[in-house]
Amino acid sequence: AEANPKAHVVLLPSPGIGHLTPLATLAKRLVLNHDLSATIITFSDLSSGIQQSLLSSLPNGVTSVSLPSIPLDDLPTNTHIVTRLSIMISRSVPFMRETLLTLQKTRRIVAYIIDHFGGETLSLASELGIPRYIFCTTNFFYLSFLLNLPSLYHDNHNPNQLLFLPGCTPLHPKDYSRSAIDKNSEVFAWMLRHSKHHDQVDGMMVNSFEAMEGGPAKFLKERGNGKPPVFSIGPLTCDSSSDTSQAESGLCLQWLDKQPYRSVLFIAFGSGGTLSFKQTKEMALGLEMSGHRFLWVVRKPVDADASSAYFNHRHGKNNPLGFLPDGFVERMKEKGMVVPSWAPQEEILTHDAIGGFLSHCGWNSTLESIVNGVPMITWPLYSEQPMNAVMLVEGAKVALRPTVMNNDQVVGKEAVADVVKDLMEGEGGKDVRRRMHELKEAAMKAIGADGSSNKALAQMVNKWKTLVFN
Ligand code: UDP
Numbered sequence: 001a002e003a004n005p006k007a008h009v010v011l012l013p014s015p016g017i018g019h020l021t022p023l024a025t026l027a028k029r030l031v032l033n034h035d036l037s038a039t040i041i042t043f044s045d046l047s048s049g050i051q052q053s054l055l056s057s058l059p060n061g062v063t064s065v066s067l068p069s070i071p072l073d074d075l076p077t078n079t080h081i082v083t084r085l086s087i088m089i090s091r092s093v094p095f096m097r098e099t100l101l102t103l104q105k106t107r108r109i110v111a112y113i114i115d116h117f118g119g120e121t122l123s124l125a126s127e128l129g130i131p132r133y134i135f136c137t138t139n140f141f142y143l144s145f146l147l148n149l150p151s152l153y154h155d156n157h158n159p160n161q162l163l164f165l166p167g168c169t170p171l172h173p174k175d176y177s178r179s180a181i182d183k184n185s186e187v188f189a190w191m192l193r194h195s196k197h198h199d200q201v202d203g204m205m206v207n208s209f210e211a212m213e214g215g216p217a218k219f220l221k222e223r224g225n226g227k228p229p230v231f232s233i234g235p236l237t238c239d240s241s242s243d244t245s246q247a248e249s250g251l252c253l254q255w256l257d258k259q260p261y262r263s264v265l266f267i268a269f270g271s272g273g274t275l276s277f278k279q280t281k282e283m284a285l286g287l288e289m290s291g292h293r294f295l296w297v298v299r300k301p302v303d304a305d306a307s308s309a310y311f312n313h314r315h316g317k318n319n320p321l322g323f324l325p326d327g328f329v330e331r332m333k334e335k336g337m338v339v340p341s342w343a344p345q346e347e348i349l350t351h352d353a354i355g356g357f358l359s360h361c362g363w364n365s366t367l368e369s370i371v372n373g374v375p376m377i378t379w380p381l382y383s384e385q386p387m388n389a390v391m392l393v394e395g396a397k398v399a400l401r402p403t404v405m406n407n408d409q410v411v412g413k414e415a416v417a418d419v420v421k422d423l424m425e426g427e428g429g430k431d432v433r434r435r436m437h438e439l440k441e442a443a444m445k446a447i448g449a450d451g452s453s454n455k456a457l458a459q460m461v462n463k464w465k466t467l468v469f470n
Contacts, residue, residue, distance in 0.1 A: 006037045007465050008107035010100065010130075014085050014117035015043045017050055017271045021364050022137040022207050023115060024054055024062070025236045031061035034461040036110075039103060040064045041096070043088060045071075050271075050342065054238070067095045080187040081272070081307050082117070082179045082383075086194070090120040100128055110464035113205075116146065119197025131467070132201045138363045139208040140216035140232070141168050141391050142384045145177060147220075149195040153183045167215020169395040175386040199227065203460065207234035207363065209453055211442030212370075212396060231456040235367040235443050238346055249344040252295060255337045256348065259293055262355035265420055266348055266374075268297040270362040273381045277301040277323060279410050284328050286416020287336065292424045294336045295354075297343045298324070306381040349374055356423045361388040373440035375399065375432040377419050398436040400428050 009030055013023035020042065027038040040058075042051065044066045055064045070091045072084055103109060112125040113133045125132045136143050144165040152163070162170040179187045198204065209232050210217045220230045256264065267283075269275070275283065280301040287294050301323050321329060321338060329338055345365065348354060349372045357369045358377040366388055369376050376399035378389035392399035402411045402419040422428040446453040 005108065006035070007110040007461075007467075008037045008039065008103070009111045009113060009464070010039045010041065010103060010109055011113045011135075012041045012089075012096070012115075012118045012121060014115050015046045015088055016085070017048070017054070018362055018364055019115050019117075019137055020051060020054060021238050022236055023113065023135060024058060025238050026113070026135055026205075026233075027062045028058055029236065029457065030461065031059055034458065036061075036461065036464075037107070038062045039107075041099060042066050043070065043092070045069050045088070065099055067092055067099070070095075078305075080179070080185075082187045082190055085117050086120070086190040089118055093121055093124055096121050097124055100124065100130070104128065104130075110467050116194055116198075119194050119200070122197055122200055131464070134198060134201050134204045134228075136204055136206045136208075138206075138384055139388070139391070140206055140213040140220060141165070141395075142177065142363075142387055143198075143204070143206060143220060143230075144168055144216045145171070145180075145384075145387060146191070146195050147198055149180060149192055152180065165216065166219040167213075167217070169390055171387065171390060175390050177384040177387055178382045179384075201228050203228050204230045205233045205457075205460070206230060207236050207367065208232055209234050209443055209446035211446065212439060213391070231460060232446075233453045233457045233460075235371055235447065235453075237364070237368050237371050249347075252337060252339055252343050253347060253351065256295065256351045256353045259353040261352055263424075264293045264295055264353045265356045265358055265377075265424060266295050266345075266354050267358040268343065268345055268365070269299070269360040269379070269381060270365055272307045273360040273362075274299050274302045274306055275381075276303045276410070278408075280323055281325055282410055282413045283416055284325050286411075286413035287420065288328065288332060289413055289417035290420035290424070292335070292420055294420075295339065295343070295348065296336065297339050297341065297345075299341055307383070356420075356429070358420070361385045361392065363388060366392065367443075370398070370436070370439055370443050373433075373437045375423060375429065375436040377401065377423055396435065396439060398432050398439055400432055 009027070011023045011027055013019040024040055027040055030036040031038055038061065040062060042055070042064055070088050072088060075084065075087065109130050111133050112130045113135050114121060115135055115137045122132050148165060159173045162172055164170050179191050182188055217232055287296070298321065321340065346368055349357065349368050354374055356377065357374045358379055359365045359369065360381045361378050362385060376392060378392055378399045378401045380386040380389040389401060393401050400419055400423050402415045445451050448454065
C-alpha cells in the first residue's frame with residue numbers, strides 16, 4: 001500500500017478514564033499543534049459513556065481502535081485494580097501485535113506511547129522496530145518512587161523511617177503508593193515489573209512541570225548513565241467541554257451560575273474513588289456544620305474497597321441517595337448540590353463560583369485544579385494519591401488536609417467542618433489560595449508558546465519527524 005507520509009504515533013492508555021484522558025489529550029496536542037496523526041488503542045471491556053464522549057470529542061487525525069474483549073472473569077473478585085490492569089494488558093499482546101502490524105502497512109509509526117502500566121507490550125514494539133515512550137500520567141515524585149521500588153525494601157528497610165528521594169519532599173511509609181505497601185503481595189510484584197519497564201524505553205514524558213517539582217525533575221533529567229531521557233510536558237489537561245447535554249451535567253452548571261463568586265466547595269473522588277458508609281455520613285454532617293456551599297459528586301458508599309467504582313461505573317439513575325443522613329438533601333437544598341456519581345469536573349473547576357476543591361488527589365484532578373488556580377483539601381484514597389497529597393500540602397503548599405483521624409480511619413464531622421472553614425474563610429485558606437494562584441501562573445507559563453513544556457514536546461516531535469525507516 002502507498003505509505004501515508006505523515007508521522008504517526010500509537011498510544012495505548014491502560015484501562016480507566018484517568019489514563020485515557022491524559023493520553024488522549026497528548027494525542028490531540030500532537031495532531032493539532034505538531035502536524036502528526038495518531039491512533040489511540042482502547043479496551044472495549046471498560047468502554048463507558050464517558051469514554052465514548054471523550055473519544056468522540058477528539059479532532060480528525062486522532063483515530064481510536066478498540067481491542068476485542070479481554071475477559072478477566074477467571075480472576076477472584078477481590079483482585080487489586082493494578083493486578084487487573086496489568087493482566088488485561090498482558091493478555092492484549094496478541095491483539096496489539098495484529099493492530100500494530102495492520103497500522104504499519106499504511107502508516108509511518110514514529111512512536112509507541114504507553115503509560116505506567118503498559119510495559120508488557122514494549123517488547124512487541126521493539127520487535128516491530130518502533131521507538132518506545134512512556135507518558136507518565138502522574139508526576140516526577142511518583143516516577144522517582146517507582147524507579148526506586150526495586151531497592152525500596154532492601155537493607156532491612158525500617159517502616160518508620162522517612163524515604164528521601166533525590167529532590168523530593170521526604171516521604172513517610174504510610175504515604176507510599178498504596179500498591180507498594182506490602183512487598184509480598186501480587187500487586188507489588190506487578191509494580192516491580194512496571195518499574196523495570198521504565199528503563200526499557202527511548203524516553204519518558206511526564207505530565208508535570210518544573211515550577212511544581214524542580215527537585216526531582218532536575219534529578220531525573222540529569223541521571224545520564226544510559227537511562228532514558230525525561231521530558232516534562234505538563235500540565236496537559238483535557239480542556240474540551242464534556243457532554244453537558246446530559247441533564248445532570250447541565251444542572252450543576254446552572255446551579256453554579258446562581259452562586260456567589262468563589263463561594264462553593266467542589267467535592268469529588270475521581271473515577272474510582274468511593275468512601276465508606278460511615279465516612280460518607282461524617283462528610284455530609286461536616287459539610288452541613290461548616291455552613292459553606294458545596295457541590296458534591298456522591299457515590300454509593302462501599303466499606304471494603306476505596307477503588308471499587310474503578311471497574312464498575314454506575315452513573316446517575318440507579319444511585320439513590322438513601323445512604324446520606326436523614327433529611328440532609330432537603331436541609332441543604334439552598335446551600336448544597338449533590339450529584340450522583342459523575343459531574344463535568346473540568347467545567348466546574350473553571351467556574352468562578354468555585355472557591356475550593358476537596359479531592360482524592362488523582363493527578364488529573366490535581367492538574368485541573370492547578371490550571372484553574374483552585375486551592376485544595378486533600379483526601380487521598382488509593383494508589384499514589386497519598387503521595388500527591390504530601391506533595392500538595394508539604395511541597396507546593398497549595399492544599400490543606402483534615403487534621404483529625406480517628407482510630408477507625410474515619411475523619412469526623414468536626415474535622416471536616418474545620419478544614420472546610422479554614423479553606424473557604426480562614427488564614428490557612430488565604431495562604432494556599434495565594435500559592436495556588438502563583439502555581440497556576442507558572443503552569444500557564446510552562447504550557448505557553450515559549451514555555452518549557454511546550455518546547456520539550458516540540459523537541460521530541462522534531463526528533464520523531466526526522467526518523468528514517470528502511
Ligand atoms: N472526572 C469527571 N467527573 C467526575 C469525576 C472525575 O469529569 O465526577 C474526571 C476528572 O476531571 C479527571 C478524571 O475524571 O479528568 C479523573 O482522573 P484522576 O487522575 O483525577 O483520578 P482517577 O480517576 O484516575 O482516580
